[in-house]
Amino acid sequence: MKYMLLIYGNEDCWTEDERKECMLESMKISNELQQEGKLISSDPLYSITTATSVRVREGNRQITDGPFAETSEQLGGYYLIDVENxxxxxxIASRLPPAKLGTVEIRxxxxxPELLDTATERKASV
Amino acid sequence: MSSQMNANVVDQIYRNQSRQVFATLVRLLGDFDLAEEVMHEAFAAAIQKWPEQGTPANPVAWLVSTARFKAVDNIRRRRRLSDLQPELARRVSEIEEANDSIAEQDIKDDRLRLIFTCCHPAIDPQVQVPLTLREVCGLTTEEIARAFLVPPSTLAQRIVRGKSKIRNAKIPFSIPSLADLPERLDSVLSVIYLVFNEGYSASSGDSLTRVDLSDEAIRLARLLMDLLPQPEVAGLLALMLLHESRRTARTDSQGDIVLLEDQDRRLWDQTLIAEGKDLIERSLLTRRIGVYTIQAAISAVHADAKSANETDWEQIVALYDVLLKAAPSPIVKLNRAVAVAMRDGVEVGLAIIDELMERGQITDYHLAHSARGELLRRLGRTDDALQSFEQALSLAKLQPERRFLRKKLDALRANL
Incomplete structure (x- = not known):
């Protein structure tokens, strides 16, 4: 079963040292997960000041500077893992350093394949 | 066997063991809806076949195995609709492989697995409660909706939400590891206590109590005690039994509240009290007690006293001190203050309540104002008492509590 762990936190509440510490700890956990065959991929993201949002409405493309919504906690990285349940x-989420300062959302x-199933089932039931 | 007799046998097994059959099917099939469907098909088959073949030696195993075959048929039938379902094909082979000999312990543990799954902390507490009542206790959606005064459609939606969370997020159908057990058990115990409290002191509506839910909570705690005899399980069961022992005494013939100190203690159910006290003792012996056992112990001290004045207030205050260390909360501090008033005198207790009020922790809590009013009344400060009871009335929501406060106010005004 695949899960996406989305790392949310307030970008401004980390000191440079904390950030470095967190990065090292996260890499250690990533390596461990990799060896156990549970990691698909994981990456930190640049700050939201680098974010670009794109919307297409009635054929018109709008490009704006910034994230999709201004929130107190921002998406700062992700882990895509493959585990039992x-x-x-x-x-795993509770071991990630950002869980202590921010929030790890598990999706x-x-x-x-089920995506296709749902589509065919819908057709069948029509 | 006559068909009537057979129907009775099946009926009895349905009433007593259908949730057990269901729990095992959830483990084997990994699907709540499919488990429910094929369980009913298996019971229908039992009504037909048992008169011809005789009641099987192990009816639960027969039902599980019959339902399992129905599930395989069912999945195969669905499969013909589309051949793009490797997931279902895998499941069919898994179910077919599942051993025919179903160990008794496994079957017993399946109900425990079901409880832990329905009370998983990843499920919204608003969903945990109806999901547990539906799937573990087998109450119908309509029954649960009536008990909680919620429209059946709202409740059905919550249950569907819970089941799809279990399925899509893959909440495991398992008993938690020893490391996770305390946290996970807490979640189960709070669901059971919520069910009990809704039945003992309904959060809305006209009547103070709703018996069915309290009974259901006690039944659930007994089941849990049988499956997982942890000290806090014993503590919660004891606490509920001791509350339950006072059910008839805590309301009068008009359904109005009678306070603990004014209750006719001859009405307390001594059998429930004895069972509760026995459970507390067993829990205390483990020296791994928690908040439920401590609260039960407080309740047991009351149960031992012939009247409010003859209560061992010293011990009650001491137990509240332990409770405050385990789970500090303003409400516990308030209850302790009332006990202190009984032990050391009204002024001492009142001073503690006033201090709590000043810190603003309990100012919105109607029972804090009502307790303060009562202490003021005992001191003869009628005007201040009136003010406190009026404040309590403005915050109270339950009709029986409002009636109680109005009566208090009337009695005080009559004495002015």
Missing amino acids: LDEAIA PVFPK
């Missing part, structure tokens, strides 16, 4: 995902990944 939600309890295992929760256990199950919608499997693509």
Whole structure:
């Protein structure tokens, strides 16, 4: 079962040292998960000051500077993992350093074959 | 066997063991809805087949195995609709492989797995409660909706939400590891206590109590005690039994509240009290007690006293001190203050309540004003007491509590 762990936190509440410490700790956990065959990918993201948002409305493209919404906690990175169940995902999320300062949101990944199933089932039931 | 007799046997097994069959099917099939559907098909088959073949030696195993075959058929039938379902194909082979000999302990543990799954902290507490009542206790959606005074459609939506969270987020159907057990058990115990309290002191509506939910909570705690005899499980069961022992005494013939100190203690159910005290003792012996056991112990001290004045207030205050260390809260501080008033005199207790009020922690809590009013009344400060009871009335929402406060106000005004 694949889960996306989305790392949210207030970008401004970290000192340079804390950020470095967090980065090292996160890389250590990533390596461990990689060796156990549980990591698909993981990356930190640049700050929201670098974000660009794109919307297409009635054929017109709007490009704006900034994230999709101004919030007190911002998306700062992600882990895509493949584990047995939600309890295992929760256990990994609780080990991530940002869980102590921000929030780790766990989202199950919608499997693509079922995506096709739902489409065919819908057709069948029409 | 006559068909009537057989129907009775099936009926009885349905009433007593259908949730057990369901729990095992959830483990084997990994799908709540499919488990429910094929369980009913298996019971229908039992009504047909048992008169011919005789009641099987192990009816639960028969039902589980019959339902399992129905599930395989069911999935195969669905499969024909589309051949793009490797997920279902995998499940069919898994179910077919599942061993026919179903160990008794496994079956017993399945209900525990079901409880932990429905009370998983990743599920909204508003959903945990109805989901547990529906899936573990087997109450119908309509019954739960009536008990909580919620429209059935709202409740059905919550249950669907819970089941889809379990399925899509893959909440495991398992008993938590020892490391996670305390946290996970807390979540289960709070669901059971919420169900009990809704039945003991309904959060809305005209009547103070709703018996069905309290009974259901006690039944659930007994089941949990049987499956997982942890000290806090015993503590919660004891606490509920001790509350329950006073049910008839805590309201009068008009359904109005009678305070603990004014209750006719001859009405207290001594069988429930004895069972509760026995559980507390067992829990205390483990030396791993928590908030439920301490609260139960406080309740047991009251149960031992012939009247409010003869209560061992010394011990009650001491227990509140332990409770404050385990789980500090303004409400516990308030209850302790009332006990201190009984032990050391009204002024001492009143001073503690006033201090709590000044810190603004309990100013919105109607029972704090009502307790303060009562202490003021005992001191003969009628005007101040009136003010406190009026404040309590402006904050109280339950009709029986409002009636109680109005009566208090009337009695005080009559004495002016």
